[in-house]
Amino acid sequence: MRRPEEEEEEEEEEEEEEERSSPGWRRIPINDNADLLAEILGRLDGRSLAVAGCVCRLWSALGRREAVWEAVCYRQVAVAGASAASGGTRSVVAALGGYRRLYRLCIGPALDRLAGVRRRQGPAASAARHVSLSLALSLFSIDCYERLGGGGGRQQQQQQQQPRPTSLLFLGQPVDVS
């Protein structure tokens, strides 16, 4: 990370650099502009985003932002209906565990499975070879439900008897984006 003076220097130098370098190019230190970086990272696919999270601490922190993963999820799935990223969806997903978790458990493995199918069958695979958000959310909710411990009197035992959620096993090993 640059020292603050250097940053200011850089920004002041930007216009000069603009004249120096070829017209049309504008060098922006990406690490100084976290939102821009987040915007860019949000356009990656899941695996790349996970890899990007290993670059440095800033990138790792950004790579854990829910908004980034939300963008990733929405790019990867087919969303039926107009309410793409409504606040309601956001709160529900947050309650269920977050977009990052959603990707890790449902969307990622599903996409991998479909990619495998597409590989086997060739590009001319049949129509419905995509994951819809509603389906992914349904599977996610079932998984979240399974992780809930027993209720009432068994609260104390919850630590020992962590239920092993199994409803998503059919998707294979989840993509590890941690």
Place this chain on the structure above:
Amino acid sequence: MKLQRERQGNLHGGRGWYGAAPEMESEKKKAAMAEDSDVDELLAALGYKVRSSNMADIAQKLEQAEMAMGSSAVANDDALFFQLAADTVHYNPSDISTWVDNILSELNGPPPVSSPPLNAPAPLEQQKRHPEALPSDAEQSSITTVELPLSTRRPAQVYDLEPLPAVNVTRARGRFAYSSDPQMDVVDPSPRDSKRIKFCSSPPSSSSSTNDAATSTASNLPAVVVDTQEAGICLVHALLACAEAVEQGNLQAADTLVKQITVLAASQGGAMRKVAAYFAEALARRIYRPPPLGGAVGCPSFDSVAFDDMLHAHFYESCPYLKFAHFTANQVILEAFAGFRRVHVIDFGMRQGLQWPALLQALALRPGGPPSFRLTGIGPPQPDNSDALQEVGWKLAQFAETIRVDFRYRGFVASSLADLEPSMLLGKNSDDCGGAENEPEVVAVNSVLELHRLLARPGALEKVLGTIRAVRPRIVTVVEQEANHNGGTFRERFTEALRYYSTMFDSLEGGGKSGGGRDQVMSELYLGRQICNVVACEGAERRERHEAVEQWRERLTGAGFESVPIGSNAFKQASMLLALFAGGDGYRVEEKDGSLTLGWHTRPLIAASAWRVAAAAADPRSSR
């Protein structure tokens, strides 16, 4: 009659095939055939008294016969072969030695005959054209006084040359036809006939064999290599033959057939072996009818609900049928609930409540916000007093709280759905949130694989349908197995079940479970218990009375319901879901008359349909 004694002898239990021999021997002693224990047991059980000391001699002669027949320069000379076969009448099975001598002498005399009939291919081909040359169990039975035991584990060569008197030919041929032959001349010589049934075909060209009076036997002696495909067809024949024997009450024949099935099944691999094993076990239970254990005759004794739930959970994970059922029903219910602020779902089979999180989430995300949701769950009584229903309800409540859906739950324990009354289900919840009481509450009834159990008791289904009507649901979702396991005769039921569960097991294999074989094994056990119930139980115990969607349609329309076509959204969702399963290529979702079916390749296995009370009732809610 000898027959009776023999039946008793064989029913003495599972001593296995070899155990039959001493029984036979004792009978022969009675028949004044003075025999010492020198007789080879294997052949003696077949009616051939061969002294062990003579065995080597006889074997050598048989070899000579085989070589003589095989070394023919005039290959495939049918006429000669069948002249030989027809002329060589085997009158005395107890004297193999003489018989083989006869053959040898005839062979060495006339020109040697065609390709070795001792090998599997030739006899079948010959016999396809000349059905008279069937092995002569019947003939032997008519000639000798010894009843042949009911197994085909004899060396193939011994029987291939035996002629058959013209008498029983047609009947025998009818017997071997694949189950499509309905008329059976089941008269006096039925035991004989049923013994002939068990002969398997060892076809070189399996395509033609199924319709043939296949005769040559698949030897199961350890030294003989059995072609798996042949054994597979043999296995199916044996299963069907056994079912038929059971239906006719010929338990003796059935008993031996079951043993044969078990051995044949071991030679198969994969799904066929497991299916055959389960069916064999179910047939054995039916034959032996162990005394009732707590009312569950013929079915595995650990009938605990928890075990059943556990198996159900594994079945849920390993294959898409239940997920398909849940997702489709949820989609239908979601569409039916559109626009209502108070909703009530009645679930006839609560189990672990895995269907409802997805519905709650979908309701939470619907435009306009979630309604206030009430769930009534029905479940069977738990033997160990644990309140599984309440626990499930608690868990769902927790979940609903997480996603901020107003949730109320009520569980009902009922050993049968027919015990329910509409008032119980509708029970006024007076502690509602105040203003919401003015809003209409719309009801959905959901039944996943539950209605067929009601068919075991007459009148139960009608009562339940009446209860459903009284609750005035907006939508009723029914998911049932797409098969008719409640048919007229036992044999029809058995055949249908065999086809259905073979496909099911195939799909479990093909699904290529990556998570490990444990899920698959548990799912197979789950299905195996169903098989056991379908095959081995009768009357009120037989709870798995599956019926096809057409039959349910008749029943439901007769009870005042009308079909609601399931929309394309559900279809798309089902297709997407299936694409995610490992064996996704084999599964097929089809739409049939408004209901969705999920099947494996061409065979639908589970069908989901939606209903509402027919508009004849003057109820504003019942009209869309």
